[in-house]
Amino acid sequence: MSAVFRFAGPKVLRAGLSILIVVTFTFVVLRASGDPALQILGPSARAPDLEAFRRHWGLDQPLYVQYVRYVLAALHCDFGNSMLAGKPALQLVFERVPLTLALMLPALALTMLIGIPVGAYAAMHRDTWVDRSVMMLTVFGFTVPSFVLGLLLILIFSVTLGLFPSGGADRPESFVLPVLTLGLGGAAIIARFTRSAMIEVLSQLYIVAASAKGVTWRQVVRHHAFPNAIIPVLTLFGLMLGGQVAGAVLVESVFGWPGIGQLLVVSVANRDLAVVQVILLLVALTMTSANLLMDLLYGVFDPRLRGTNSGSQ
Amino acid sequence: MTLLRLNNITRRFPLGSPLYGPRKYLVAVDGVSLDVEMGRTTGIVGESGCGKSTTGRIALGLEPPDSGGVLFQGLPLPRIDSKKWRAQRRQMQLVFQDTLAALDRRMTVSALIAEPLAIHGIGDPASRKQRVAELLHGVGLGEGHGMLYPHQLSGGQRQRVVLARALAPKPSLLVCDEPVSALDLSVQAQIVNLLMDLQQELGLGLLFISHDLRVVRHVSDRIVVMYLGRVVEQGRADAIIDQPAHPYTQALVSAMPRLPGGFDHYVALPGEPPSPTDRPCGCPFHPRCPLARDVCRQSLPELLPLGPERQVACHLVRH
Amino acid sequence: MKTATVETNRPPPRSVDLPTLLAGGWVLLMLFTALAAPLMAPYEITSIDLRHRLAPPVGFGGTMLHVLGTDDLGRDVASRLFYSIRTSLLVAFGATAISVLVGTGIGFIAAYFRGLVEHALLLMIDVQASLPFLIVALAMLACFGNSLTLFVALMGLYGWERNARLARGLAITASAQGYASATRQLGAHPLRVYLRHILPNSAATLLVGATVTFPEIVLVESGLSFLGLGVQPPMTSLGVMVAAGREYITRASWMLLAPSLVIVITAVAVSVLGDWLRDKLDPTLK
Ligand SMILES: Nc1ncnc2c1ncn2[C@@H]1O[C@H](COP(=O)(O)OP(=O)(O)OP(=O)(O)O)[C@@H](O)[C@H]1O
Ligand SMILES: [Mg+2]
Numbered sequence: 001m002s003a004v005f006r007f008a009g010p011k012v013l014r015a016g017l018s019i020l021i022v023v024t025f026t027f028v029v030l031r032a033s034g035d036p037a038l039q040i041l042g043p044s045a046r047a048p049d050l051e052a053f054r055r056h057w058g059l060d061q062p063l064y065v066q067y068v069r070y071v072l073a074a075l076h077c078d079f080g081n082s083m084l085a086g087k088p089a090l091q092l093v094f095e096r097v098p099l100t101l102a103l104m105l106p107a108l109a110l111t112m113l114i115g116i117p118v119g120a121y122a123a124m125h126r127d128t129w130v131d132r133s134v135m136m137l138t139v140f141g142f143t144v145p146s147f148v149l150g151l152l153l154i155l156i157f158s159v160t161l162g163l164f165p166s167g168g169a170d171r172p173e174s175f176v177l178p179v180l181t182l183g184l185g186g187a188a189i190i191a192r193f194t195r196s197a198m199i200e201v202l203s204q205l206y207i208v209a210a211s212a213k214g215v216t217w218r219q220v221v222r223h224h225a226f227p228n229a230i231i232p233v234l235t236l237f238g239l240m241l242g243g244q245v246a247g248a249v250l251v252e253s254v255f256g257w258p259g260i261g262q263l264l265v266v267s268v269a270n271r272d273l274a275v276v277q278v279i280l281l282l283v284a285l286t287m288t289s290a291n292l293l294m295d296l297l298y299g300v301f302d303p304r305l306r307g308t309n310s311g312s313q
Numbered sequence: 314m315t316l317l318r319l320n321n322i323t324r325r326f327p328l329g330s331p332l333y334g335p336r337k338y339l340v341a342v343d344g345v346s347l348d349v350e351m352g353r354t355t356g357i358v359g360e361s362g363c364g365k366s367t368t369g370r371i372a373l374g375l376e377p378p379d380s381g382g383v384l385f386q387g388l389p390l391p392r393i394d395s396k397k398w399r400a401q402r403r404q405m406q407l408v409f410q411d412t413l414a415a416l417d418r419r420m421t422v423s424a425l426i427a428e429p430l431a432i433h434g435i436g437d438p439a440s441r442k443q444r445v446a447e448l449l450h451g452v453g454l455g456e457g458h459g460m461l462y463p464h465q466l467s468g469g470q471r472q473r474v475v476l477a478r479a480l481a482p483k484p485s486l487l488v489c490d491e492p493v494s495a496l497d498l499s500v501q502a503q504i505v506n507l508l509m510d511l512q513q514e515l516g517l518g519l520l521f522i523s524h525d526l527r528v529v530r531h532v533s534d535r536i537v538v539m540y541l542g543r544v545v546e547q548g549r550a551d552a553i554i555d556q557p558a559h560p561y562t563q564a565l566v567s568a569m570p571r572l573p574g575g576f577d578h579y580v581a582l583p584g585e586p587p588s589p590t591d592r593p594c595g596c597p598f599h600p601r602c603p604l605a606r607d608v609c610r611q612s613l614p615e616l617l618p619l620g621p622e623r624q625v626a627c628h629l630v631r632h
Numbered sequence: 633m634k635t636a637t638v639e640t641n642r643p644p645p646r647s648v649d650l651p652t653l654l655a656g657g658w659v660l661l662m663l664f665t666a667l668a669a670p671l672m673a674p675y676e677i678t679s680i681d682l683r684h685r686l687a688p689p690v691g692f693g694g695t696m697l698h699v700l701g702t703d704d705l706g707r708d709v710a711s712r713l714f715y716s717i718r719t720s721l722l723v724a725f726g727a728t729a730i731s732v733l734v735g736t737g738i739g740f741i742a743a744y745f746r747g748l749v750e751h752a753l754l755l756m757i758d759v760q761a762s763l764p765f766l767i768v769a770l771a772m773l774a775c776f777g778n779s780l781t782l783f784v785a786l787m788g789l790y791g792w793e794r795n796a797r798l799a800r801g802l803a804i805t806a807s808a809q810g811y812a813s814a815t816r817q818l819g820a821h822p823l824r825v826y827l828r829h830i831l832p833n834s835a836a837t838l839l840v841g842a843t844v845t846f847p848e849i850v851l852v853e854s855g856l857s858f859l860g861l862g863v864q865p866p867m868t869s870l871g872v873m874v875a876a877g878r879e880y881i882t883r884a885s886w887m888l889l890a891p892s893l894v895i896v897i898t899a900v901a902v903s904v905l906g907d908w909l910r911d912k913l914d915p916t917l918k
Contacts, residue, residue, distance in 0.1 A: 014755070014758055017755060017758075018755070018758050018759045018762050019762075021755065021756075021759045022759060022762065022763065025759075026771070029771065029772065029775050030775065032775070032776075139900055139903055139904070140896070140900060143847070143851075143896070143899035143900050143903050144895075144896050144899065144900075145851045145854060145855055145895065145899070147854075147855060147858050147871075147874065148874065148892045148895055148896060151874065151877075151878055151881065151888055151892065152892065154881060155881060155885055155888070155889075159881055159882050159885070166881075242761070242763075242764045243764070245764050245767065246764035246765070246766040246767065249766060249767070249770070249859075250766075250855055250858065250859070253858075253859055254878075264767070264770055265770070265859050265860075265861070267774065268770045268771070268773055268774040268861055269860065269861065271774050271775075271777070272774075273774060273775065276770070276771050276774045276775075277771075279767070280763070280767060280768075280771050283763060283764070283767050284762050284763050287761075287762045287763065287764075288762040291761065291762065373817065375817055394822075399819040399820070399821065400819065401819070402817060402818055402819025403819060406817075406818075407814075407817050409810065409814065411810055414809055414810030414811065415810040415811060415814040416810075416811060416814070417811040417815070417829050417832075417833070418811075418833075419832050419833060428815070428818065428820075429818045429819070432818055432819050432820045432821075432824065433819060478818075482818075482819075
């Protein structure tokens, strides 16, 4: 029990601290970006109105009072209204969440479904021409930015071949190109990582021993090498998520996909700060939880890490 | 006149993690007092791990003692890394054993020797160049060596560079920590003689640290013998070598190759070299002492005078 | 300085393989273009020629007048491409310099003070890991608006944490070595120890770190410019060109393809070159 706590406690604490820092960061940036009263009432507002506005929102209070209020409001999920839509920012963002998830979840699945088998195959046929061309392809896969990849796919599959629509989210076919765009880059990273993890596991002694005992190669790979190589790959998930979130912003913009990413870009362009802030916190919360979950799962998979306090790196 | 005085210095290092359990300490230096006179040499001798380097570092003010005080020219040392402390480095310099590590391998010998001058703002670039040439000459290197990099020199040449670098700001105290231990015998002699010549010339006070009694005896006016962080005997060099009083000193002297004044019979040192982590109670030397009695196992002998300028810490010596 | 390189047991010179050679050639070409864009460009990037709107490139029915064709306003694509390369590389160069400087500074400070400062740094790295840089950059642009200086400074925040971690590790290794404490005990100010000794001894590795940061910044910059939130007209960058080309993807795909290909080839080339450099300079870097 105390061992579990010793292992998980610092990680949970650090995750909470990270979130608090992000909240503080948004507070500081929002305050530093100018007088909210002027921003909302406009430069032509009269002085008494500005005064009243400031008093109403507590902007005349000392900074630390404002900060505490801000954190308390955030705890109550009160983030203010979108200037553009006039609706609560939180509601606006959550209306878009399903569409973004509809893009990201299939893309993540695709990442794993392509990346892991390809990487494992390359590792088992190491240094053949298959391996080399796969590795060459993956270099393209993770260096080509998603917006370029998306536009190239549109050029080939919708402009030239006319197979899929180039935008919108109304038909089932509309999913194909955005999901492919978002998934392929991640697949390249996963493939490279799986390959090196497999190669390392395959070179370890017990694998050699198992194959010496007359077990077939196929069995060795399926029952020994693959399960051992897959654990570190799964922990890459947390890192992948960050790439996917950033990728989603660009991909949604390329395909006119009305998800969170597009909302973010529009809000940034219009300086709709309440919405930007909600999205920032949502992303931070998601990523931190995902990283925390991966850390804890890794501890479950790899009991050596429990008990030792290998926190910082 | 006394240049440097260590007064009852103690230094301990915590063992293990700072968070869990009660703290244990390794006592590296335990109540050491010694003097260095202007223009004279005090030698510290003792086995590996007995706290010689730690004493040297405390003498230079590179680390603080846990208790006791250091007086340099009659004044306590300023706080470490303070501005005054940095300025005082000009007066007190250190010569290392590991010369390759101590020299930045990206700088030429000339730049290395000129660095302390630049740090303390001594002279202008032209006069520094002049001074570097003098120093190179002074330690027996040619002007051509100035353009080389540390790894292009031999160990003896590097030791000369380190020496020149330490002497550049004209210090009044030089601490040499095993300056010749890594060198061949013939080169050792060259460097030691060079050191003595330079001392004569510049009037340096020297604290010379070595595990080798032969070298210490050659350079020192006074010798301090250390064992497990404590001084067991100190006095004038010839007196220590001719009539060692402490059994440990006797063993060290008798282990020296036969030299005039050496002991005729060899007193072997039985047992392992001591570890400061579990020091024996009573006299720290008793497990290895051929003459140990009951009293040695029970009480710690004090360092008491034995004749003029001479002190010994042994129950069996009649004071 | 040539004599400083250690001559002993250096591995026999390996011949550089073809991909690395090609990658090197391409990167040199890009650098040359960035420097010589004003000399190479046949037209002003803003000079409009409405009679030759959407003219195709040579080989696709175009004339030598506009080698890579023209855009919707009849502006020469080749000229705009050269200037875009110039802008993108300049922004990335400035930002990389900032990232490495800031990162090295913070890393050295953490190494010098240790303790609390170091913990704070590790926490910041955690926070950075919980927010994709693109999102942070967008939030800052939303709050502070856009200007070129601000944009470059913002890009300079990219990768600082990685450079800081690298610098901290290097500084800690270096201070454990004798020369740092030897210089300290000569009476040198810590600034001198860090700037004159530890920095030069770490420079090679820090430079390799910079070659990793640089292409990533090129990509982030083009992404933000593509979203219309980076480099603003009348200036042009690779991302700006891609964004403009996207409107004419059916009628004038060269507007899109020219900058896209430059981005793709440059990214791949720098990646290949970076691997080679890493192997050569510092095999310990991950
Ligand atoms: N920074 C430190 N932290 C912990 N222990 C230390 C430290 N410095 C020295 N010690 C310990 O203090 C004791 C004395 O060390 P010191 O370096 O002074 O010995 P020495 O006499 O110079 O030995 P040598 O002849 O091998 O150089 C040793 O046991 C050493 O392990
Ligand atoms: Mg020592």
